[in-house]
Amino acid sequence: MKKTLSLLSLCIVMSGCSTLPDSSTNATGNLATAGSLNCKANELCPNVFVEWDQQQKQQLRVETVLNSSYDYYDIKAITFLIDGKAFSYPAAGPTQQKNINRLIPRRSSNSFIVPSLFLYELSKAQNVELSIETDKGNIKRSVYTPNQPSMLYQNFVKLIASMPAQSKKS
Numbered sequence: 291m292k293k294t295l296s297l298l299s300l301c302i303v304m305s306g307c308s309t310l311p312d313s314s315t316n317a318t319g320n321l322a323t324a325g326s327l328n329c330k331a332n333e334l335c336p337n338v339f340v341e342w343d344q345q346q347k348q349q350l351r352v353e354t355v356l357n358s359s360y361d362y363y364d365i366k367a368i369t370f371l372i373d374g375k376a377f378s379y380p381a382a383g384p385t386q387q388k389n390i391n392r393l394i395p396r397r398s399s400n401s402f403i404v405p406s407l408f409l410y411e412l413s414k415a416q417n418v419e420l421s422i423e424t425d426k427g428n429i430k431r432s433v434y435t436p437n438q439p440s441m442l443y444q445n446f447v448k449l450i451a452s453m454p455a456q457s458k459k460s
Contacts, residue, residue, distance in 0.1 A: 323449055325442035327420060327431035334358060334429060336422060338442050340449060348406050352379070354422055355399040356429070362387045364425040365400035370433070371419040372411050379404055398424075409450050418443065 329335035336356055343349040356363045365385045369378040379402040388397045412418065418433040420442075434443040 323445035325440060325445045327433055327442055328435075328438055328440045329431055333431070336420070336429065336431065338420070340442075340446070343403060350404045350406060350408065351382075352402045352404050353399055354402070355397060356422070356424070357390070357394045358396045358398070359394065360396070361426065362396050363398040365398055365422060366425070367423040368402050369421040369423070370408070370412070371417075371421065372415045373417055375411075377404075377408060377411065409446065412443075412446055413450050 323341070324337060324339040326335050326337050334356060336354055339353040339355070341351050343351045352368065354365055354368060356365065363385070365381060367378060367380050369376050371377075382401045382403055385398055385400045388399075389395055390397050415434060417435055420431055420433050422429040431440075432438065433440050
């Protein structure tokens with residue numbers, strides 16, 4: 291019985307930190323990527339989706355998603371802390387809130403426009419954190435340390451590799 295409960299608990303914890311596939315290409319050939327941050331088992335673990343902006347190719351569209359069993363969040367801004375330097379971006383619009391299902395009843399998401407130069411800063415970083423400003427306080431999680439790169443960071447590296455050479459230099 292203890293083994294069954296332990297196995298069930300492990301499955302629940304693992305499913306809470308699962309992510310969508312690490313990268314995909316949509317019908318227009320626009321590279322998109324998604325990943326989670328480094329979170330502890332008892333923490334709210336944001337998922338972040340990144341793709342090139344359809345209107346302005348020198349920008350990225352970053353969508354932050356918070357799935358909670360209890361609360362909706364009004365996501366107002368994000369700040370990437372790269373080696374102690376802050377890169378803050380306001381929300382592109384109002385937070386979208388959806389009721390998903392009984393296991394994850396509340397999903398809050400918002401999008402942000404980030405200049406592609408951000409990827410250059412990210413590519414040479416030694417320590418990266420993401421702080422999500424919400425109506426319930428800031429949610430701060432690790433994106434990258436040399437000992438623990440998150441799934442999101444690994445996917446950013448793939449996105450950087452797909453950049454045209456002139457964009458990397460600008």
